[in-house]
Amino acid sequence: xxxxxxxxxxxxxSLSKKGAKGLRLFWLRFRxxxxxxxxxxxxxxxILIALCAPWxxxxxxxxxxxxxxxxxxxxxxxxxxxxxxxxxxxxxIYGARVSLxxxxxxxxxxxxxxxxxxxLAGLRGGRVDYVLMRIIDVLSSLPVMLFYILLMVALxxxxxxxxxxxxxxxxxxxxxxxxxxxxxxxxTDYVRASxxxxxxxxxxxxxxxxxxxxxxxxxxxxxxxxxxxxxxAGLSFLGLGIPSPQASWGQMIGMYxxxxxxxxxxxxxxxxxxxxxxxxxxxxxxxxxxxxxTHAHGGTV
Amino acid sequence: MARYILSRVAGLLxxxxxxxxxxxxxxxxxxxxxxxxxxxxxxxxxPDNIKRxxxxxxxxxxxxxxxxxxxxxxxxxxxxxxxxxxxGRTVVQIFKEQWPYSFQLGLxxxxxxxxxxxxxxxxxxxxxxxxxxxxxxxVSIFCLVMPSxxxxxxxxxxxxxxxxxxxxxxxxxxxxxIMPVLANSLAPVLVLQRYTRSSxxxxxxxxxxxxxxxxxxxxxxxxxxxxxxxxxxxxxxVGGPLAAGLITGSFFxxxxxxxxxxxxxxxxxxxxxxxxxxxxxxxxxxxxxxxxYLLTDLLYAxxxxxxxxxxxx
Numbered sequence: 001x002x003x004x005x006x007x008x009x010x011x012x013x014s015l016s017k018k019g020a021k022g023l024r025l026f027w028l029r030f031r032x033x034x035x036x037x038x039x040x041x042x043x044x045x046x047i048l049i050a051l052c053a054p055w056x057x058x059x060x061x062x063x064x065x066x067x068x069x070x071x072x073x074x075x076x077x078x079x080x081x082x083x084x085x086x087x088x089x090x091x092x093i094y095g096a097r098v099s100l101x102x103x104x105x106x107x108x109x110x111x112x113x114x115x116x117x118x119x120l121a122g123l124r125g126g127r128v129d130y131v132l133m134r135i136i137d138v139l140s141s142l143p144v145m146l147f148y149i150l151l152m153v154a155l156x157x158x159x160x161x162x163x164x165x166x167x168x169x170x171x172x173x174x175x176x177x178x179x180x181x182x183x184x185x186x187x188t189d190y191v192r193a194s195x196x197x198x199x200x201x202x203x204x205x206x207x208x209x210x211x212x213x214x215x216x217x218x219x220x221x222x223x224x225x226x227x228x229x230x231x232x233a234g235l236s237f238l239g240l241g242i243p244s245p246q247a248s249w250g251q252m253i254g255m256y257x258x259x260x261x262x263x264x265x266x267x268x269x270x271x272x273x274x275x276x277x278x279x280x281x282x283x284x285x286x287x288x289x290x291x292x293x294t295h296a297h298g299g300t301v
Numbered sequence: 302m303a304r305y306i307l308s309r310v311a312g313l314l315x316x317x318x319x320x321x322x323x324x325x326x327x328x329x330x331x332x333x334x335x336x337x338x339x340x341x342x343x344x345x346x347x348p349d350n351i352k353r354x355x356x357x358x359x360x361x362x363x364x365x366x367x368x369x370x371x372x373x374x375x376x377x378x379x380x381x382x383x384x385x386x387x388x389g390r391t392v393v394q395i396f397k398e399q400w401p402y403s404f405q406l407g408l409x410x411x412x413x414x415x416x417x418x419x420x421x422x423x424x425x426x427x428x429x430x431x432x433x434x435x436x437x438x439x440v441s442i443f444c445l446v447m448p449s450x451x452x453x454x455x456x457x458x459x460x461x462x463x464x465x466x467x468x469x470x471x472x473x474x475x476x477x478x479i480m481p482v483l484a485n486s487l488a489p490v491l492v493l494q495r496y497t498r499s500s501x502x503x504x505x506x507x508x509x510x511x512x513x514x515x516x517x518x519x520x521x522x523x524x525x526x527x528x529x530x531x532x533x534x535x536x537x538x539v540g541g542p543l544a545a546g547l548i549t550g551s552f553f554x555x556x557x558x559x560x561x562x563x564x565x566x567x568x569x570x571x572x573x574x575x576x577x578x579x580x581x582x583x584x585x586x587x588x589x590x591x592x593x594y595l596l597t598d599l600l601y602a603x604x605x606x607x608x609x610x611x612x613x614x
Contacts (some may be wrong), residue, residue: 138319143586145552150583153571154327230448237450238552238568250448257454257557261469264458271451278446 036287059087114174122182386573403550403562414489422497444491453484470559541597
């Protein structure tokens with residue numbers, strides 16, 4: 001174990017000596033993690049499929065066919081049909097749109113709320129910090145899944161409401177992370193030096209704090225994507241996520257789970273796709289973390 | 302010590318108060334009440350005067366503030382009223398009859414995850430880079446990426462539909478317990494295994510272990526006296542809240558395997574907008590989990606003499 005670690009460090013150093021910087025250095029490091037590259041390819045493929053859904057889906061995902069209900073996989077319907085005769089493969093392909101965009105959009109929304117709040121608390125300190133932290137303490141005393149469920153019951157099922165619920169719970173962790181980063185960066189030597197040399201607050205925030213606080217934020221967002229997909233799937237499973245005519249993987253599993261004896265294909269295929277996608281996002285997030293070289297704790301437990 | 306416990310209990314009560322306010326506000330923020338939800342499901346209209354009578358009977362016609370204070374007054378006496386989804390049963394009755402199922406599932410899951418998680422964690426720490434360490438990493442990645450309900454569905458498909466080895470659901474015989482426990486133990490196994498491994502590695506690198514080795518103590522003695530004792534106390538801190546989360550039931554596993562526990566009832570309560578049941582479940586959950594944190598901290602202080610309890614922590 002010791003040897004490869006040393007080797008990696010040496011090559012990384014030689015890379016940075018060659019003048020590889022920023023994104024290029026990141027890519028060179030990232031590329032070395034074979035699993036993460038495979039995961040990236042897998043996810044890119046899925047995004048491509050989701051984007052091209054209207055051309056790729058063999059049938060209309062919403063159009064039922066009462067002459068062809070409950071079919072097991074066959075040459076016309078590769079993954080079979082459901083209780084209304086809708087094509088499972090087409091619903092899976094359209095479901096990719098929902099599941100993937102929930103993951104990405106919710107993380108963007110979380111960053112949009114959590115970043116400024118955390119930065120404000122960390123930079124201002126004092127009473128602002130105290131009040132914000134007390135709010136965060138109280139909100140985090142609720143179990144997360146329970147909070148989601150209560151919010152979704154209050155808001156009602158739907159795509160936009162899912163994003164709102166995830167932001168309402170997710171900004172807490174993000175604000176905490178950013179605040180911690182800002183607090184510890186404020187005390188570093190280079191920030192003090194910059195201030196001593198007359199650097200203004202805006203200069204310090206833009207060049208020193210933002211750039212250095214970014215890596216853990218990016219890692220947390222990348223690992224947050226599978227977490228959000230997990231939550232979407234769970235809520236849709238309970239009937240609180242994506243409402244019926246639309247398709248999402250979790251919802252497909254939840255709706256047809258009771259029929260597993262008679263129509264296994266309705267739940268098994270979405271289950272496999274969901275599990276593989278979660279694995280891919282996790283490996284990708286892990287690869288990004290290693291390439292950024294931060295030691296933020298990964299994974300939502 | 303007594304002052305510490307008192308201040309923690311006061312903190313616990315204020316958390317419960319806030320949780321009850323948030324839940325109550327969310328429940329009443331939506332247009333439509335529990336009777337509308339049920340009417341919609343049965344596709345029929347409830348005449349206005351009957352709805353008014355129902356609202357009067359359950360006190361839903363009063364102002365939200367009054368409803369909340371009435372709720373608080375009754376909740377303090379552990380009276381949560383009648384369930385709206387199961388007419389004729391009080392919430393307390395439902396809890397008394399259904400919680401044992403969740404409790405049993407939780408304890409079985411806990412025992413299983415301690416066996417697997419702690420075992421894998423210890424062995425991977427003692428023999429890093431052995432095949433069992435790699436197997437441990439594989440298990441933890443599996444637990445991390447596999448949603449419990451997906452695992453439950455796949456287990457159900459392969460073990461009971463395809464191979465016919467186990468019954469698909471129910472809770473009557475020990476054979477029924479296997480799949481729910483497996484599906485429920487993903488998260489606890491992950492947490493226990495990770496914590497145990499890293500905590501053991503830290504303890505094995507500590508100065509006192511080097512000293513013990515330098516003194517010529519046997520490997521077994523070092524492991525049992527120095528490493529285990531110091532490594533397993535931090536695991537306690539995650540174990541307590543974990544156990545609390547487990548005994549309060551699981552939404553997914555209970556509904557998939559048709560186990561009549563609290564999680565199963567909560568899912569139906571949500572679908573029926575059963576206000577009393579939702580309020581009670583949320584509060585009981587928050588109470589159990591906060592109590593578990595408190596007990597864990599106390600236990601930790603007892604187990605590790607270096608820890609002192611102060612008001613701030």
